Amino acid sequence: MQDQEKKTPLYDxxxxxxxxxxxxxxxxxxxxYTGILEEHAAVxxxxxxxxVSHMGDIKITGQQAxxxxxxxxxxxxxxxxxxxxxxxxxxxxxxxxxxxxxxYRLALDEYILVVNAANSDKDFAWISEQAKNYHVQxxxxxxxxxxxxxxxxRAEQILQKLTLTKLSGIRYYWLQRDVSINGISCLLxxxxxxxxxxxxxxxxxxxxxxLWKALLEIGKPDGLVSVGLGxxxxxxxxxxxxxxxxxxxxxxxxxxxxxxxxxxxxxxSFIGQEAxxxxxxxxxxxxxxxxxxxxxxxxxxxxVCQQFGRPVGLVTSGSYAPTLDKNFALxxxxxxxxxxxxxxxxxxxxxxxxxxxxxxxxxVRGK
Amino acid sequence: MNIxxxxxxxxxxxxxxxxxxxxxxxITDFAQNELGDVVFVxxxxxxxxxxxxxxxxxxxxxxxxxxxxxxVVGTVSKVNEVLTDSPETVNQDPYGGGWxxxxxxxxxxxxxxxxxxxxxxxxxxxxx
Numbered sequence: 348m349q350d351q352e353k354k355t356p357l358y359d360x361x362x363x364x365x366x367x368x369x370x371x372x373x374x375x376x377x378x379x380y381t382g383i384l385e386e387h388a389a390v391x392x393x394x395x396x397x398x399v400s401h402m403g404d405i406k407i408t409g410q411q412a413x414x415x416x417x418x419x420x421x422x423x424x425x426x427x428x429x430x431x432x433x434x435x436x437x438x439x440x441x442x443x444x445x446x447x448x449x450x451y452r453l454a455l456d457e458y459i460l461v462v463n464a465a466n467s468d469k470d471f472a473w474i475s476e477q478a479k480n481y482h483v484q485x486x487x488x489x490x491x492x493x494x495x496x497x498x499x500x501r502a503e504q505i506l507q508k509l510t511l512t513k514l515s516g517i518r519y520y521w522l523q524r525d526v527s528i529n530g531i532s533c534l535l536x537x538x539x540x541x542x543x544x545x546x547x548x549x550x551x552x553x554x555x556x557x558l559w560k561a562l563l564e565i566g567k568p569d570g571l572v573s574v575g576l577g578x579x580x581x582x583x584x585x586x587x588x589x590x591x592x593x594x595x596x597x598x599x600x601x602x603x604x605x606x607x608x609x610x611x612x613x614x615x616s617f618i619g620q621e622a623x624x625x626x627x628x629x630x631x632x633x634x635x636x637x638x639x640x641x642x643x644x645x646x647x648x649x650x651v652c653q654q655f656g657r658p659v660g661l662v663t664s665g666s667y668a669p670t671l672d673k674n675f676a677l678x679x680x681x682x683x684x685x686x687x688x689x690x691x692x693x694x695x696x697x698x699x700x701x702x703x704x705x706x707x708x709x710x711v712r713g714k
Numbered sequence: 715m716n717i718x719x720x721x722x723x724x725x726x727x728x729x730x731x732x733x734x735x736x737x738x739x740x741i742t743d744f745a746q747n748e749l750g751d752v753v754f755v756x757x758x759x760x761x762x763x764x765x766x767x768x769x770x771x772x773x774x775x776x777x778x779x780x781x782x783x784x785x786v787v788g789t790v791s792k793v794n795e796v797l798t799d800s801p802e803t804v805n806q807d808p809y810g811g812g813w814x815x816x817x818x819x820x821x822x823x824x825x826x827x828x829x830x831x832x833x834x835x836x837x838x839x840x841x842x
Contacts, residue, residue, distance in 0.1 A: 367750075378777070379750060382750060382751050383750055383751050383776040383777070384751045384753075384776065577750070577776060577777055580777075581776060643754075643756070643798070644754070644756070645753070645754050645774050645779075647779060666776065667753035667754065667774075667776060669776075674754070696756075696772065
């Protein structure tokens with residue numbers, strides 16, 4: 348399978364820089380350059396540059412594009428303006444999740460959905476199937492697009508050195524097209540997956556190498572470093588952001604994952620609406636919570652949570668949290684245990700280890 | 715890659731230092747580099763009797779959980795408590811301050827069956 352894994356336009360640069368490469372979602376990606384903890388700290392205190400070209404990009408155009416997207420997702424795209432971005436789960440009729448994604452509204456009849464790498468082909472097939480009932484064009488443009496992310500408190504000041512566009516004018520979850528960065532035409536959005544301020548930069552695949560080099564060079568005096576998927580995971584984990592395949596899946600609904608504010612049950616008909624409404628009316632039986640380890644040990648995905656020896660849930664993600672220097676986990680627990688202060692155990696290598704339910708996210712950046 | 719001449723090694727990337735009838739155990743420089751930042755070490759209980767290849771300890775990096783096996787038969791006589799609060803010592807000083815545990819052996823000739831530095835070096839090269 349190894350030779351079938353895809354490479355981003357930056358693959359050779361990563362290898363040359365000594366990055367450790369791993370398979371992720373069908374791609375060969377850098378998991379770390381110098382070390383996960385060092386890269387994590389750089390993003391929290393200075394800035395980090397990520398190659399996230401593995402993310403899928405699906406373009407939807409046509410008169411009925413808005414109507415179709417609103418039927419596909421649980422959030423309400425009709426409430427967004429042109430150049431605004433919307434986060435949303437996309438559900439099956441069962442209420443389980445196909446994927447979670449960002450909708451970039453480029454025009455009233457032009458959108459890009461940014462989806463998880465591992466789900467890209469599945470999403471494209473799912474969306475194309477629904478599109479048969481609408482006057483829309485659906486194109487998978489993932490291979491033509493490279494995506495970089497610059498994240499951290501110094502992201503704006505670094506990026507500003509390479510563009511005349513006033514970056515402070517781009518608000519959180521808004522985008523700007525045709526931004527020239529070091530002479531390269533990009534689509535820029537104030538978004539990210541780290542819990543820090545920052546931008547995601549979309550450019551032609553052929554421009555990615557030049558852009559990456561220019562950013563790393565101009566950002567060096569401010570402490571900008573390249574950051575791999577290892578730190579991307581610990582950063583999103585501390586910030587309580589869900590990862591598909593862990594906190595969301597075909598068998599975990601967005602209600603269980605606590606994404607209620609991205610579900611608009613009262614908008615026009617959408618896929619999963621009935622199942623989600625029913626779940627709300629009947630009350631959900633399990634809920635995603637934050638857990639802090641009290642005893643020694645790291646809870647990992649798949650470990651069992653128990654109370655008085657009785658299984659009460661499963662860990663979906665667990666890690667050492669570098670910024671907080673503690674071990675935390677996200678876990679799906681029986682609904683009535685989803686309350687800060689509840690005590691439980693996580694079974695680690697056949698031994699119960701003490702833990703306590705805490706508020707999530709574990710990390711919130713200072714204003 | 716640092717592979718001290720005076721130590722013995724296992725295929726699981728552990729090192730053993732023989733001190734009389736005691737075997738001090740740790741993981742190699744190669745192993746700590748492969749694992750990445752170590753954030754947790756679960757140490758064995760002193761007095762625990764182990765057969766060769768029994769679980770001796772667990773080392774967790776940010777991304778991975780790795781079992782450390784007893785390289786020889788023996789009884790745990792010391793553990794490196796420093797690793798409880800400073801697991802990163804395994805990365806910083808794998809052959810020194812990053813030692814994991816000490817085993818008391820009934821028969822110290824068991825160490826003779828382990829790899830020499832040259833043999834271990836060849837094993838790593840084969841892997842790379």
